[in-house]
Amino acid sequence: MDKQQSIKTLNKFLQGLYMGDHSYGHFIKKLQDSPLKESFISIQQDQKKHAARISERIQILGGTPVTSEGVIGKVEGVIGNIFEKYNTDEEIVKHAIKGENIYGIRMSEDLVRDKLDEESLRLVQEILDQDREHVDYLKSLLHS
Incomplete structure (x- = not known):
């Protein structure tokens, strides 16, 4: 596999991780008085790791890692926050599950394939x- 292709793909994946980090930050603000706040902080810390x-992998390959989600990611985040209203703990958990499944997992699998x-x-x-595992955990919160 071509190093430059791997670097380019990893940087796109990294932008998605930054989007996830920012999404969890937004959720955490909404969960200020919720017992779920600590769980969301833990997941956000995993995103940062x-x-x-x-x-580090991009650097090992000789590339320069991106440092943000990029312009498209920022626009998607703003649009999502405007049009997707979620206020209850349950709505926030459902939104996090949707984000992890669609953007975090499915789109990433398509992105990195080959x-x-x-x-x-x-x-x-x-x-x-x-x-x-995060998705499974979030689903368990809906049923507890």
């Missing part, structure tokens, strides 16, 4: 597995 691991070297793919798969 994932971003650091991907940044575009990464073996080691980078293994790292991304580890991160996506942890995202799946």
Whole structure:
């Protein structure tokens, strides 16, 4: 696999991680008086760790990691916050599940398919597995 292709793909994946980090930050603000706040902080910390691991991998490959979600990510975040109203804990959890499933996992799987070297793919798969664990955990919150 071409190093430049891996770097480019990892940077796009990294932008998605930054979007997730910012989304969880928004959720945490809305959960100020909620017992769920700590759980969301923990997931956000995982997002930050994932971003650091991907940044390190990009550097190992000789690239320069992006430092934000990019213009498109910022626009999508603003639009999402304007049009998607969620105020209750349950609505916030459902929105987080939707974000993790659609943007965090499915779109990332499509993004990296056949575009990464073996080691980078293994790292991304580890991160996506942890995202799946987050989804399972968030779903469990709906049923508790």
